[in-house]
Amino acid sequence: MSKISILKPLVLKEITIPNRIVLSPMQMYMSDKDGNTTDWHLAHLGKFAIAKFGVVFTEVLCIEKRGRSTYSDAGIWNDKHVKNLKRIASFISEQGSVPAAQIGHCGPKSSRQRPYDGLQPLSKSKDKKNELPWEIVSCSAIPAAPGYDVPHSLKITEIEKLIKKFGQSAKRCFNAGFKILDVHAAHGYLIHSFLSPISNKRNDKYGGSRENRIRFAIEIAKEIRKYWPNEYPLFFRLSCIDRFAGGIEIDDTIELSKKLKNVGVDLIDCSSGGIKGPNSLFSLASKEAPKPGFQVPFAEKIKKKCDIHTMSVGMILEPDQANDIIKSGKSDLIALGREALYNPNWALQAYRKYAEENNFDEWPPNVGWWLEVRQRMLKSSDPKDWKVGKAANNTFRE
Numbered sequence: 121m122s123k124i125s126i127l128k129p130l131v132l133k134e135i136t137i138p139n140r141i142v143l144s145p146m147q148m149y150m151s152d153k154d155g156n157t158t159d160w161h162l163a164h165l166g167k168f169a170i171a172k173f174g175v176v177f178t179e180v181l182c183i184e185k186r187g188r189s190t191y192s193d194a195g196i197w198n199d200k201h202v203k204n205l206k207r208i209a210s211f212i213s214e215q216g217s218v219p220a221a222q223i224g225h226c227g228p229k230s231s232r233q234r235p236y237d238g239l240q241p242l243s244k245s246k247d248k249k250n251e252l253p254w255e256i257v258s259c260s261a262i263p264a265a266p267g268y269d270v271p272h273s274l275k276i277t278e279i280e281k282l283i284k285k286f287g288q289s290a291k292r293c294f295n296a297g298f299k300i301l302d303v304h305a306a307h308g309y310l311i312h313s314f315l316s317p318i319s320n321k322r323n324d325k326y327g328g329s330r331e332n333r334i335r336f337a338i339e340i341a342k343e344i345r346k347y348w349p350n351e352y353p354l355f356f357r358l359s360c361i362d363r364f365a366g367g368i369e370i371d372d373t374i375e376l377s378k379k380l381k382n383v384g385v386d387l388i389d390c391s392s393g394g395i396k397g398p399n400s401l402f403s404l405a406s407k408e409a410p411k412p413g414f415q416v417p418f419a420e421k422i423k424k425k426c427d428i429h430t431m432s433v434g435m436i437l438e439p440d441q442a443n444d445i446i447k448s449g450k451s452d453l454i455a456l457g458r459e460a461l462y463n464p465n466w467a468l469q470a471y472r473k474y475a476e477e478n479n480f481d482e483w484p485p486n487v488g489w490w491l492e493v494r495q496r497m498l499k500s501s502d503p504k505d506w507k508v509g510k511a512a513n514n515t516f517r518e
């Protein structure tokens with residue numbers, strides 16, 4: 121087993137993750153109009169599995185049609201979605217990575233343009249693509265950001281139906297072959313709109329006190345656990361702080377994490393921000409550029425205070441930086457978002473960086489063999505020096 125912390129396996133419940141490197145959930149806006157993932161997703165997610173990411177997450181899969189952020193979001197509200205997702209999960213497993221799904225509901229951030237089209241609500245987008253808006257829902261009738269549509273505030277009976285939909289979506293993820301499930305409760309989406317006092321102005325059992333604001337999240341976790349096997353890990357992605365006065369503070373998240381642990385959540389996926397629209401993600405609200413590892417302190421604190429596994433995400437760029445996070449026990453996993461988009465071979469390059477002779481021994485042999493020969497050719501013009509090392513005998517996953 122590797123002595124390098126990010127390359128060591130992690131056992132969570134009955135699932136062994138081969139290393140600590142995770143592809144963070146990222147919406148790609150490439151699904152068809154019915155929410156089906158496509159071959160594009162297979163190729164996109166598949167490449168991270170080939171490149172030895174330990175866990176490969178889908179983007180957020182929407183638990184109902186109303187909960188899509190755009191017309192190109194991926195869905196899990198229908199049994200028909202399972203077929204294409206099954207192919208993706210199976211391919212990821214075949215490469216030795218753990219296939220993981222994220223589920224969620226975009227709540228007050230539903231019915232808008234794709235980021236590259238402008239990110240405006242469809243009702244105000246003067247959309248050239250002729251995409252009509254739909255009615256959006258949230259905890260309270262408060263727009264996600266100035267200029268966004270006023271959402272319909274969910275009635276208790278509607279909340280109960282949504283909780284059931286989370287359970288049914290978890291069941292579909294299981295049927296598709298995913299081994300880890302993450303619930304998107306961050307970034308100003310529906311669950312976060314209940315958690316934050318900024319967006320939750322209800323005066324029934326889902327609003328007011330902290331206990332009431334977290335009720336929706338806890339009931340979702342309980343419902344999911346009826347369908348998601350106990351042997352499989354359940355993650356929850358939280359915005360650990362809102363970064364606005366009167367919003368969620370880290371102590372609120374610590375209390376919530378303890379309660380989530382009691383109802384069967386295994387890991388807190390530590391993000392932040394988003395409650396006041398897209399510009400409140402990262403640390404834009406505080407007008408500071410986010411620094412590398414800016415969300416790691418949340419993962420560290422929650423791990424220590426709640427005795428629960430955590431995942432760090434956000435501006436994790438370099439293998440040494442990632443390795444320090446794991447080695448010093450600040451979190452159990454590190455997730456890469458944009459850095460993985462920039463460099464899909466990040467994990468393979470980390471294996472090579474830490475290999476004793478900087479060789480390609482840990483690369484898939486059909487690629488590693490060639491690169492090793494090339495490396496030898498670059499070092500020496502004498503064919504005697506070109507014989508390959510261990511990479512020639514590698515199996516795909518030793």
Ligand SMILES: Cc1cc2nc3c(=O)[nH]c(=O)nc-3n(C[C@H](O)[C@H](O)[C@H](O)COP(=O)(O)O)c2cc1C
Nearest residue numbers: 144145146147179180433434435436456457458459
């Ligand atoms: C294109 C894109 C799409 C994203 N979609 C999701 C998503 O579906 N679910 C989610 O929880 N976070 C989503 N995020 C946030 C990332 O998972 C990650 O937390 C964030 O980008 C910070 O990590 P990074 O600095 O490594 O990019 C998205 C980010 C990007 C760049």
